[in-house]
Amino acid sequence: MKVVLLGGTKGMGRALGRLLVGKSHDLFLMGRDEADLARSARDLEVRGNRPAHSVKTAACDLARPETFAPALEAADRALGAFDTVVVTAGLFAPQDELEADDAFTARMLHANFTGTVLLCEEARKRLLARGGGTLVVFSSVAGERGRKPVVLYGAAKAGLTHYLEGLDHKFHDKGLRVICVKPGFVKTGMTAGLPTPPFAGEPEGVARDVVRAIDRGTPVVYTPGIWRLIMMVIRMLPRFVMRKIGF
Numbered sequence: 001m002k003v004v005l006l007g008g009t010k011g012m013g014r015a016l017g018r019l020l021v022g023k024s025h026d027l028f029l030m031g032r033d034e035a036d037l038a039r040s041a042r043d044l045e046v047r048g049n050r051p052a053h054s055v056k057t058a059a060c061d062l063a064r065p066e067t068f069a070p071a072l073e074a075a076d077r078a079l080g081a082f083d084t085v086v087v088t089a090g091l092f093a094p095q096d097e098l099e100a101d102d103a104f105t106a107r108m109l110h111a112n113f114t115g116t117v118l119l120c121e122e123a124r125k126r127l128l129a130r131g132g133g134t135l136v137v138f139s140s141v142a143g144e145r146g147r148k149p150v151v152l153y154g155a156a157k158a159g160l161t162h163y164l165e166g167l168d169h170k171f172h173d174k175g176l177r178v179i180c181v182k183p184g185f186v187k188t189g190m191t192a193g194l195p196t197p198p199f200a201g202e203p204e205g206v207a208r209d210v211v212r213a214i215d216r217g218t219p220v221v222y223t224p225g226i227w228r229l230i231m232m233v234i235r236m237l238p239r240f241v242m243r244k245i246g247f
């Protein structure tokens with residue numbers, strides 16, 4: 001595969017990039033921190049046994065939609081027409097912190113919904129123009145139901161999940177494979193400092209689940225897999241129960 005990855009400098013994106021390069025796929029990294037991108041590219045070259053400076057990068061910031069088209073064009077030039085776009089980038093803060101910080105809330109909502117959707121639109125037009133391809137986007141189990149600890153973050157991820165489902169329905173026959181990844185709690189920088197709940201996952205396990213989903217064309221991936229069952233129960237709970245519990 002020729003894979004464009006936004007978010008590959010940290011957390012689950014970094015684990016996924018390492019796994020992909022280890023499986024001999026070609027990678028192009030996009031991100032907002034150029035020094036971090038360069039460091040990650042060198043790391044991937046070593047891990048993938050590639051020549052120095054063969055993993056290319058481009059600046060791309062979910063808060064700045066004007067960066068999307070130039071970054072994807074640079075990816076095409078470097079890879080020779082990419083066939084897969086992966087977006088793991090996203091922002092999070094606990095609900096209490098978001099309620100106390102309107103400016104960060106606006107940035108989080110924009111990055112996780114508007115920015116991500118606009119980037120996906122740029123990517124899917126390019127993929128469809130070449131007969132199809134795969135779009136893998138990290139949403140969250142937080143988008144499954146309105147829940148007290150993730151009212152704002154979950155709302156953005158719910159919108160993103162619906163967008164990805166619609167995209168799958170509309171363009172599947174035209175060759176677009178859309179994969180919506182719904183991690184549960186995963187131990188990364190994003191969740192550092194939060195109490196670790198049962199069934200917490202590791203980024204490497206998520207990466208393996210995502211590569212398997214790409215290979216099989218699975219449209220929705222809960223990872224770790226136990227979260228499929230957990231969320232099935234949560235979706236069935238009546239509203240009066242949801243008002244009482246802290247989950």
Ligand SMILES: NC(=O)c1ccc[n+]([C@@H]2O[C@H](COP(=O)([O-])OP(=O)(O)OC[C@H]3O[C@@H](n4cnc5c(N)ncnc54)[C@H](OP(=O)(O)O)[C@@H]3O)[C@@H](O)[C@H]2O)c1
Nearest residue numbers: 007010011012061062063089090138140183185186188190
């Ligand atoms: N960890 C969890 O438990 C969990 C659970 C459910 C869903 N998720 C979702 O899974 C995805 C990956 O999460 P993670 O835990 O791996 O997060 P992470 O370790 O915090 O990494 C997030 C990545 O997103 C990038 N990013 C943030 N804002 C950006 C922007 N405006 N433009 C471009 N890149 C930006 C970061 O780059 P910088 O270095 O520049 O900040 C970083 O590379 C996210 O979408 C997250 O919402 C995570």
